[in-house]
Amino acid sequence: xxxxxxxxxxxxxxxxxxxxxxxxxxxxxxxxxxxxxxxxxxxxxxxxxxxxxxxxxxxxxxxxxxxxxxxxxxxxxxxxxxxxxxxxxxxxxxxxxxxxxxxxxxxxxxxxxxxxxxxxxxxxxxxxxxxxxxxxxxxxxxxxxxxxxxxxxxxxxxxxxxxxxxxxxxxxxxxxxxxxxxxxxxxxxxxxxxxxxxxxxxxxxxxxxxxxxxxxxxxxxxxxxxxxxxxxxxxxxxxxxxxxxxxxxxxxxxxxxxxxxxxxxxxxxxxxxxxxxxxxxxxxxxxxxxxxxxxxxxxxxxxxxxxxxxxxxxxxxxxxxxxxxxxxxxxxxxxxxxxxxxxxxxxxxxxxxxxxxxxxxxxxxxxxxxxxx
Ligand SMILES: Nc1ncnc2c1ncn2[C@@H]1O[C@H](COP(=O)(O)OP(=O)(O)OP(=O)(O)O)[C@@H](O)[C@H]1O
Ligand SMILES: [Mg+2]
Numbered sequence: 001x002x003x004x005x006x007x008x009x010x011x012x013x014x015x016x017x018x019x020x021x022x023x024x025x026x027x028x029x030x031x032x033x034x035x036x037x038x039x040x041x042x043x044x045x046x047x048x049x050x051x052x053x054x055x056x057x058x059x060x061x062x063x064x065x066x067x068x069x070x071x072x073x074x075x076x077x078x079x080x081x082x083x084x085x086x087x088x089x090x091x092x093x094x095x096x097x098x099x100x101x102x103x104x105x106x107x108x109x110x111x112x113x114x115x116x117x118x119x120x121x122x123x124x125x126x127x128x129x130x131x132x133x134x135x136x137x138x139x140x141x142x143x144x145x146x147x148x149x150x151x152x153x154x155x156x157x158x159x160x161x162x163x164x165x166x167x168x169x170x171x172x173x174x175x176x177x178x179x180x181x182x183x184x185x186x187x188x189x190x191x192x193x194x195x196x197x198x199x200x201x202x203x204x205x206x207x208x209x210x211x212x213x214x215x216x217x218x219x220x221x222x223x224x225x226x227x228x229x230x231x232x233x234x235x236x237x238x239x240x241x242x243x244x245x246x247x248x249x250x251x252x253x254x255x256x257x258x259x260x261x262x263x264x265x266x267x268x269x270x271x272x273x274x275x276x277x278x279x280x281x282x283x284x285x286x287x288x289x290x291x292x293x294x295x296x297x298x299x300x301x302x303x304x305x306x307x308x309x310x311x312x313x314x315x316x317x318x319x320x321x322x323x324x325x326x327x328x329x330x331x332x333x334x335x336x337x338x339x340x341x342x343x344x345x346x347x348x349x350x351x352x353x354x355x356x357x358x359x360x361x362x363x364x365x366x367x368x369x370x371x372x373x
Contacts, residue, residue: 020079021046021172021204022067027076029062029228036062038228039076044172049198049205051219053212055251059228060208064174067206069093081171096165100177102157104149110136110160111145117168135163138197155186162194166201173198173205179214191218212252216240224248241296242369249294249369256300256341258293259373262286271370275337279313285370294369297344302331302351302359314360317341319353333361 022044029037037059044050052060065071066078069090077086085093096117104113111132118128136142139159149157158178165173179187179194195218198205209215215222216236224232224239224247232239232248243249246257260273262281269281271293281293301312308314320340321332331343331353341361345351353359 020044021081022206023079024063024067025077025079027063027066027073027078029059029066029071030074035228037066037073040225040228040230042223042230042233044204044206046204047202048220049195049207049218051215051222052206052208052225053210053215053219053222053252054225055210058225060210060225061176063225064097064176064206064208067172068095068097068174070097094171095174096168096170096172098161098165098173098175098178100180102161102181104157104160104164106150108149109145110141110147110149110152113149113160114164114167117164121168131167132163135167138166138200139163140193154182155190158182158190159193162197166197166203171204173203175205175207177208177210180209180211187214194218216252224251226251243294243371246292246294246371246373249292249371254297254342256295256297256339258295258339260291260293262288262291262370264288269370273337275335275339277315277337279315280365281370282366282368286372290373292371292373294371295341295363295367297330297342299363299367300341300343301362302333302343302345302353303362304357304359306360308360308362311365312362313365314362315341316358316360319355319357319359322353322355331359333359335361 020043024040024042027037027040040063052063054060062071066073069085069088073086077084079085080093080095105116114132114135115128118131132145136144139162141156141159149160152160179190182190191214207218219236221233221235222239223230226247232244239248240252243252249255258271258273258279260271263270263272264287269285269287270278271281271291272278279293285291306316315335317333317335319331320334323330327346329345331345333341333343335341343361
């Protein structure tokens with residue numbers, strides 16, 4: 001298996017196909033009884049940003065530390081740029097890690113912080129000066145070489161941490177929740193800045209976050225982890241619109257779940273809800289058995305008519321809460337069987353539903369994702 005992989009990678013180097021910079025082969029990490037990472041297989045392609053997303057404790061940092069070489073897998077293998085590096089120490093892997101708390105040297109200037117890795121690599125002072133100058137331009141902090149790091153704002157410190165990682169020209173940049181200490185506005189600015197730097201340099205990046213919005217906006221692809229396992233991998237639109245399990249459906253975005261049994265008659269699928277009501281299902285999904293229909297709030301609409309237009313499903317309910325968020329309004333509607341549905345509407349003045357209104361929750365019959373339970 002290992003031999004096969006090496007051969008395939010050499011072919012990739014010679015051909016035009018996209019190279020997997022990082023290749024994880026059933027990587028597992030146990031800490032005593034704790035299965036922190038459980039059989040993760042993952043390929044990261046050259047030049048992409050892959051976001052590792054998942055709740056606290058699901059194994060994101062442990063996985064990143066195994067790629068960097070700070071943690072040894074209990075089982076499985078780590079490949080970087082076509083080489084098996086499972087037994088290679090961190091300083092001999094071509095990766096750079098950026099930490100949540102920046103981990104800058106407080107008693108040093110910006111220049112010395114960034115130059116540190118280059119001095120270790122025995123670059124000449126002239127080369128170091130030029131590289132530090134260039135990377136400070138890149139992160140938008142030209143001329144700040146002589147500042148002490150304590151004299152910098154949080155956002156500036158984050159940029160120095162990024163510069164320090166980039167300056168050694170790693171093939172893969174590993175970022176562990178690097179923006180989580182910044183306030184919301186700065187975080188959004190840094191997100192765009194980071195993405196444009198990554199595109200400019202063309203570096204491969206693995207970005208750990210537990211913030212789904214950050215993953216959706218930043219990632220070319222998102223790998224979702226749950227209890228040590230990689231549960232779904234795909235581009236942001238794919239994981240949002242086609243979650244492959246209830247965990248992903250509930251973790252990414254808001255979702256409404258209707259539970260029932262699938263029935264198929266003459267090619268048409270129906271979900272018979274536990275309440276006895278019937279709704280039509282999209283063509284894709286199981287043909288029978290217990291299932292969940294997952295619907296996003298923006299896929300739903302509200303009407304006062306019990307005669308919805310053809311092609312729409314409709315279930316009756318009562319508006320229980322109205323959450324006004326400026327351009328969006330979220331209505332929480334209690335269905336007759338007690339299920340709560342969240343319905344999103346742009347510019348809610350349009351209908352202006354009020355608490356207590358009797359409504360029908362509607363959605364196109366070919367909408368939603370059906371998951372087996
Ligand atoms: N050195 C260690 N010794 C023992 N258990 C550990 C160690 N490091 C991590 N763990 C455990 O492994 C699991 C995964 O931890 P990890 O830090 O990778 O999670 P995470 O997804 O990065 O979480 P967070 O979002 O909170 O940073 C957790 O249960 C954690 O307690
Ligand atoms: Mg972590």
